[in-house]
Amino acid sequence: MGPHVLTHVAEVCKKLELGKRALIISDPTTLKLAGEDVERSLRRVGFNSRHMLIKEADMKTVKSVKKLAEKRRIDFLLGVGGGKCIDVAKLASFYAGRPFVSVPTAASHDGIASSRASIKGGKKPTSIEAQTPIAVIADTLVIKRAPHRLLAAGCGDLVANMTAVRDWQLAHRLKGEPYSEYAAALSLMSAQLIMENADVIRLHSEESVRKVVKALISSGVAMSIAGSSRPASGSEHLFSHALNLVTPKPALHGEQCGVGTIMMMYLHGDDWEAIRNALHTIGCPTNARGLGIPAKHIVKALTIAHKIRPERYTILSKGLNKQAAERLAKATGVI
16 A cells, blocks of 8 residues: 555566466546556566456446456456446456455445445345455555545445444344454544544545555454454444435445444444544535435435344344434434
8 A cells, every 4th residue: 555556566466476367347437547557567577467347336247257257267356446346356256266456546435455345236235245355455646536525435434333343242242243352443443543534634635545545454354354344334334225225316335324323323322423523524424415315315214224134233223213213313413
């Protein structure tokens, strides 16, 4: 991680002895932004490199990438781009039994280093278990060129760790669910890094990007240690997934999770205002208006969030009725 590390992609792949045939997954924008440089870098040192452009992160695309990887006897895949490119490369490589390298061009969520993939067309609206990248190569100058909204969304996804860990502790105490102190501590440290550096992140400098990427990678590692998304996904993520189901135009995943965290921290009886203030400072939405989502959809999502993943115990597991959901959203200024 750092400025100009894109030039080290071939060196890293060579050192890891991944094989000679590489497949780069990008979209048209990220191919120009970084994918072409990665492809040239790989070819220069003798890799047989090709790229595949994608439009959507859905199961159809994942299957197409897997089929091409097998047909061309690809040794490893590289996801070069934002969440869509990385998630498709992550899941397709998992299905094809190949390693994959994560080369993010934006820092909008912790998928850059986690084993989870958000893919449309799955059986559930939640993320799918895939595999952790064998390497993450994050060029902070490339990521800095992405809109600030994406960096702010990454921060929303990270502060979510605060309530995710509290939900996990609740499940451990009430349901006897296995709990890892180390994974939880690493996850909370990632969130704290964002809270403490909100003023720096707001500036959208190279240092801002470095701090967010560092936290996103730590959060991904925490999930790998836990063997699940527990350290970084709780009731606030269920709210976000529910919102995707009820609203025609959802906001970014991390933005929704950030707003969800404000409300879930209120339910946990903890300092929800500190979460709201940090997100506001960074430039991440803190209410329905900021998300561009009608108040009625916020309330509806809160009432159905517990049904999204009933096997995962959270502060929402008992369910909220419409009146309770409205009180919660109003008390926190979300509506």
